Amino acid sequence: MPKIIHMELKRGRPERFIVHWDNGDITPFSPDTVLRYQFSIDREFDEEELKPIFFEDEVRRAKDQILRYLAVRPHSRSELFSKTIRKGYPPEAIDQALNDLEQVKLIDDRQFAEQFIRTEMLLRPSSKRLLREKLLSRGVKRELVEELLETLCPPQSQEEALLYLIQKFWKANQRYQTKKRLEKLIRYLQGKGFDWDLIQWGIQELNLREEE
Structure with missing residues (x-):
């Protein structure tokens, strides 16, 4: 049966207990896990008893990592999975952590996309x-x-967005001659994903070809 021979608290964000076992293994645990399962020096655990404890702690630590990402900006579930797995957490633990956070609406792809x-x-x-x-x-x-x-994004909103971008670009690039400015404008709008028919409509709508 694995026995704890040494424990040390690693300060930082987040805090972790580094647990040393008599078989040579060294594993990190969250303070919550250490307190809940009463870890202490010379405490022995059955192998089968440890498996769910390890998984529960991995889920808890993965959840902490995900919450740190969410504190910076909203993320989709897929983004959070990709970022967290790069930190070395097991996929099963990440999925469980994401499921738990979805249940309390801290992760919601519909809300994120909207x-x-x-x-x-x-x-x-x-x-x-x-x-x-x-x-x-x-x-x-x-x-x-x-x-x-x-x-x-109904058609009207796309037209409004296009006209706004055209006017903003046109004003910011007055140093160019009309022909050059139009060429740069078209490339700019294509880079924004607008198709040629809509771009042509916007240019005609604002009578840009007639400006000097």
Whole structure:
């Protein structure tokens, strides 16, 4: 039966107890686990008894890591899984931690995607195509992405976003001749994911070809 021969508290964010076993293994545990299972020097554990304790602690530590990511900015479930697994946590523990946090609505891909679309349209207006690419690259399911884009990005909002970007770009690039400015504008809008028909409509709508 494995026996604890030494324990030390590692300060930091987060705090961890480093537990040394008589078989030479060294494992980190969260303070919550150490207190809950009354870890102490010379305490012996049955092998089968330790398995669920290890898993529970891995889930708890993975959850702590995920919460630190969420404290910085919202994330999709897929983003959180990818980031956390790079920290060395087992996939099963990460999945359980994510499930637990989903149950209390701290992770919600629908809410994440809605907030992402609204923020992008407010701060960085762009096309539905570019928004779709960004959300898919963050692991949001395609069906959800299409549903939300249909609801939150109707054709009128795309036209408004395009006209806003054209006017902003046109004003910021007055040093160029009209022809050069139009060429740069078209490349800029294509980079934002707008298709040629809509770009052409926006240019005609604002009569830019007639400006000098």
